[in-house]
Amino acid sequence: MTVTPPRLEIDRIIDDRRTRIIVCCGSGGVGKTTTAAAIGLRAAERGRQVCVLTVDPARRLAQSMGLTSLDNTPRRIEGVALDSGGSLHAMMLDMKRTFDEIVEAHSDPARAAQILANPFYQSLSSSFAGTQEYMAMEKLGQLRRSDEWDLIVVDTPPSRSALDFLDAPERLGRFLDGRLIRVLTAPVKAGRPFGKVLNAGFSVMTGALTRVLGGQLLRDAQTFITAFDTMFGGFRERADATYRLLQAPGTAFLVVAAPEQDALREAAYFVERLGAERMPLAGLILNRVHVTPASGLSAARALAAAETLEAATQEALSRAEPAQDDEGTSPGQPGTMLAVAALRLHAERVTLGEREQRVAAAFTSAHPAVPVVEIPALPEDVHDLEGLRRLAALPVSR
Amino acid sequence: MNGLGKNPRMTARDTDWDGVRLHVVTGKGGTGKTTVAAALALALAGSGRKVLLIEVEGRQGIARLFDLPPLPYEERKIAIGQGGNGHAGAPAGDVYALAIDAEGALLDYLQMFYGMRSAGRALTRMGMVDFASAIAPGLSDVLVTGKATEATRRRAGGGYAYDAVVMDAPPTGRIGRFLNVTSEVSDLAKVGPIRSHADSVANVIRSPQTAVHFVATLEEMPVQETLDGVAELRAIKGIQVGGVFINMARPGLLAARGPAQPADKEAPGEPALPGDGGALPDGDGEVAAQIALALKEAGLADSGQLAAGLAAELREHAALMALQDRARAELAGAGQPLYELPLITEGIDLAALYRLAAELRDQGAA
Helix, strand or coil: CCCCCCHHHHHHHHHHHCEEEEEEEEECCCCCCHHHHHHHHHHHCCCEEEEEEEEECCHHHHHHHCCCCCCCCCCEECCCCCCCCEEEEEEEECHHHHHHHHHHHHCCCCHHHHHHCCCCCCHHHHHCCCCCHHHHHHHHHHHHCEEEECCCEEEECCCCCHHHHHHHHHHHHHHHHHHHHHHHHHHCCCCCCCCCCCCCCHHHHHHHHHHHHHHHHHHHHHHHHHHHHHHHHHHHHHHHHHHHHHCCEEEEEEEECCCCCCHHHHHHHHHHHHHHHHEEEEEEEEEEEEECCCCCCCCHHHHHHHHHHHHHHHHHHHCCCCCCCCCCCCCCCCHHHHHHHHHHHHHHHHHHHHHHHHHHHHHHHHHHCCEEEEEECCCCCCCCCHHHHHCCCCCCCC | CCCCCEEECCCCCCCCCCCCCEEHHHHHHHHCHHHHHHHHHHHHHHCCCCEEEEEEECHHHHHHHCCCCCCCCEEEEEEEEECHHCCCCCCCEEEEEEECCHHHHHHHHHHHHHHHHHHHHHHHHHHHHHHHHCCCCCHHHHHHHHHHHHHHHHEEEEEEECCCEEEEEEHHHHHHHHHHHHHHHHHCCCCCCCHHHHHHHHHCCCCCCCCEEECCCHHHHHHHHHHHHHHHCCCCCCCCCCEEEEEEECCHHHHHCCCCCCHHCCCCCCCCCCEEEEEEEECCHHHHHHHHHHHHHHCCCHHHHHHHHHHHHHHHHHHHHHHHHHHHHHCCCCCCCEEEEEECCCCHHHHHHHHHHHHHCCCCCC
């Protein structure tokens, strides 16, 4: 009934020198950042020159690498086993700084200053929606072009949907080329005061815009867009170049998901989308799966056994009215209570594990060719290199 | 402090958030924010009260949770609330739901303030919403929060149209910006219609009528993000930080023994169990041996190997409980009321939502 998907061999991916970029994607809260860090560490300790790029503003990677802060430049991570000749760097994306640098690189100083001071630019460059994804792509392109690392591991932004990572640059580009921009910039370009534009349709539109946004806001937007205009083409080109980089054979997408319905639904969308975009999907990492070391015992049998023991205990207690300090093998002794608790705990864990497997089966049935690896849930949080090392060594197969 | 350990309220319903009419629910991704928001809405909708549950991120999470087709930009009834006070005959309330998207909110705004819906449609076609969300997300946030505050303030028949509004808000990492509408917009719009709209929205959000609740799980990162988020919101003048809702807590072993045995009817001389403040007997081998003996008694074959597995599970469980205790203590450090919801092993369905709603009522959150 259940489909057994091929096993995802992460080691094979990181040991393959042709793999130059690994993108970890998935919805929020599935352990993406930690997974990316663990893969980066493992690759470094297996001889790769690795840079981990994280775009998460919560600085979680920094914590999990034992660093107090990460900035826009790759920092060497200490404590990595270097016998194999590898190395590990990590950096956190400073979205605004990356954006500023692009502006400065693509316009003369006067124009750059004008853009950097514009309130719209400041809003755009420090907001999360879209810009972060765009700048992550930009930074990835820069790191790749620098050729200082032979493997870059990217942790995608914590967007509401895994797809935002792919869509945001495109959306930004579409917007920059859009009709609204033309409407907004037309009057400025024509050198006329706003509102007295060519045809009636335009003036209805601009009138509406003025009423809704207010004149000042509109003028700021126009100034910004005009100043930015010359750079638009460059932006588009760079986004396209990074997009092609992601489609290249040296890239491996790893979709990370927790064994929960929402996360796996997102994962399924993402897998389908990667296929449509011809981007190289390596497989699915099913993170935080509940496994049991006593797999031979079903939930039903565990519960039945617990009830049997409880009934026997009750009976023994009602027979022995005064407390009896007998240390024999009679029911009611500490071991019995311990066993009852353990059996009930086990039943719960098995039930949870079975639900997770059902949810996962829905994914694997629809995508039987996607390699999958499961990583068991840990009782402890991962917050140091040792934890990351253990995590990377954990993948289990059933 | 209110919250944990509070006795069920069987009489007059005074809750921790009397006077709050807009409940904003945020939390780190993956903590079950939407589930908690929905349970809170059900809990608030007792005794004939009418509650609106809003989602703002276009995920259709509410529809999925309640097993409904995708919700339109329209307020519609999706469930009846939790019956009042646990009495079978007490009247339940109604839960309505609304999925707000920036586009619908823009059309609404234009219609409501300027009576120009068709111009709005033209703007939408031209990419006005792309414009707002790409270049100035603050603008689309104002439109979205504006719709939520409008529903909160809306009057009907001499009272409010809704007794309470619950918003499934953006995640913790974005909540400060999302709610701090005035400052997000003020850099862009110093005067003008958007600015005055933002100011009126801020008046509601920064009033005692609004509380911002955090959903967290008992894990390190969600705890840290919650504490950071609470600190961030406290720094914004006028915003009331609400409760911290611990979600998906794994129960201790006492609870694992089933609901039929309240703690005060325990057998005398019962050993303390791991995760309930006690320690496991010395040594894994000892635990496994004791369990193996009992398993044999219960008639389970291969009791030795099973017992070793079960002992390992007990040990992991004890570690998990210790971790949860630490996380709980850290969350308590936020100084806000704590509520705790259990992990529902079978998954969240409508019955589970009502169960969580009952927990929230018992703990005084609603």
